[in-house]
């Protein structure tokens with residue numbers, strides 16, 4: 001749950017209303033302002049509880065031809081933990097061949113979240 | 126593929142560019158039975174998608190949020206299952222007409238085997254677009270190291286694993302700039318702010334929200350970079366709010382930074398086409414095409430970002446398919462191209478362009494019309510008239526200049542008519 005006010009753009013439809021997320025007193029539900037429809041209210045409430053996002057990045061390889069392999073996390077994770085996940089991702093080295101969808105690490109930083117390749121890596125011999 | 130120097134290469138369809146548009150075109154042409162060759166100057170096919178590691182691709186086509194490399198990989202797999210000659214690290218250097226109009230074209234290509242000639246009945250141009258650079262935007266000062274286009278920064282970070290700067294300012298709010306603001310931040314750089322001369326961001330809402338707001342990166346609208354400071358390397362930029370093209374006095378500020386990243390627009394890549402002098406559309410900056418993506422040069426087709434800058438890759442693939450199939454039919458004389466006539470489409474009111482610009486008639490089925498508004502509007506009524514008669518009307522809500530819109534036009538409305546003018550108008554009213 002948010003602890004300080006956040007102003008965001010609603011992306012539940014192309015209108016793009018400006019939403020204000022105002023923290024409730026002692027952990028109670030946040031107050032949402034600025035929405036123009038129920039979809040926007042629901043979006044604001046979800047974002048106030050926890051902003052979840054898919055993190056994509058790259059990892060190092062030993063290949064001179066392809067020094068970076070693109071990767072993603074299999075599940076959306078809390079935005080405020082992106083830093084930790086980036087540190088984990090940046091300490092990983094892809095030493096084996098892989099293709100998009102292959103799981104590189106299971107339970108990566110969080111149970112149920114996998115680190116997945118999104119590109120193809122092929123080492124000569 | 127090994128090129129055989131002795132033999133002249135001959136194809137029904139030659140696709141230039143191996144991005145999503147070119148891959149889709151080559152697949153579709155091959156599936157129609159054509160002998161197909163695909164030319165790509167880079168080592169690997171996939172085009173710009175190779176460096177777009179973020180997700181959000183293929184929502185319409187695969188009902189999934191894929192990353193760019195995943196989307197490209199699926200198409201590359203499909204292409205690999207077909208008898209298409211894929212020539213990578215191959216540059217197209219010239220195009221000439223080969224004899225009379227239906228004889229096709231003669232191409233010169235260069236690769237590690239040297240210079241070769243290639244004869245083709247048809248051409249599908251799918252060379253994507255290029256970025257506007259600092260030479261095309263007006264900024265005072267030196268040109269020290271540390272000025273990159275957003276696409277160059279994306280290539281450096283995502284493909285080469287190299288951070289272009291530690292303290293960055295971004296000029297322009299195109300989608301690549303927004304996406305790079307996030308990437309730079311995640312990779313440990315600090316993004317001081319994004320300056321946009323317009324009164325609204327030129328990228329999609331989703332990117333403004335998830336690439337700037339999520340990280341607290343300030344977006345300065347109606348603002349620009351006036352000057353770059355630094356001799357060897359960028360040391361700072363001077364920024365200001367602008368009013369009617371003039372900097373507002375007390376808003377002029379110096380922002381220390383070591384790099385300036387430009388996200389100031391994309392231009393369809395059509396230089397190779399110039400020798401054939403097709404009719405061009407000055408708004409899209411691509412060739413004028415009919416619903417088969419055929420240009421005014423017989424047997425020359427265009428698709429993807431070379432035709433007009435797209436924001437969804439799904440539509441890019443779709444235009445590639447249309448172009449590839451039509452090229453294959455043309456090459457085997459199955460397109461019936463010389464019959465009938467052509468209607469001309471024009472964009473009016475709050476529309477910057479409509480695509481296709483021409484319709485070949487008579488034809489069956491429906492044609493997707495793609496258009497973009499000049500300025501965002503809460504609602505707008507689209508009216509399509511043919512020789513003064515209304516043939517299609519639809520009201521749109523929350524139109525954004527950043528977002529391409531689409532509407533299908535059923536061609537049965539033209540029953541009996543093989544030409545004329547079609548006006549596509551977006552008007553403010555309409556409730």
Ligand SMILES: Cc1cc2nc3c(=O)[nH]c(=O)nc-3n(C[C@H](O)[C@H](O)[C@H](O)COP(=O)(O)OP(=O)(O)OC[C@H]3O[C@@H](n4cnc5c(N)ncnc54)[C@H](O)[C@@H]3O)c2cc1C
Nearest residue numbers: 142144145146166172173181217252253301429430437438
């Ligand atoms: C940074 C960025 C982010 C994007 N984000 C999204 C998104 O989230 N979701 C979405 O749906 N879409 C997105 N798009 C849009 C979509 O990805 C592009 O519109 C699409 O990839 C364009 O495909 P293309 O095949 O037309 O061009 P490209 O992918 O650019 O391919 C053109 C190819 O032609 C080759 N070529 C050029 N000239 C020659 C020559 N003379 N000889 C041989 N080969 C040549 C090039 O090397 C290149 O491989 C994004 C685009 C960009 C740039």
Ligand code: SF4
Nearest residue numbers: 010013016017036040
């Ligand atoms: S609040 Fe409702 S109308 Fe406004 S952007 Fe969100 S979904 Fe659209």
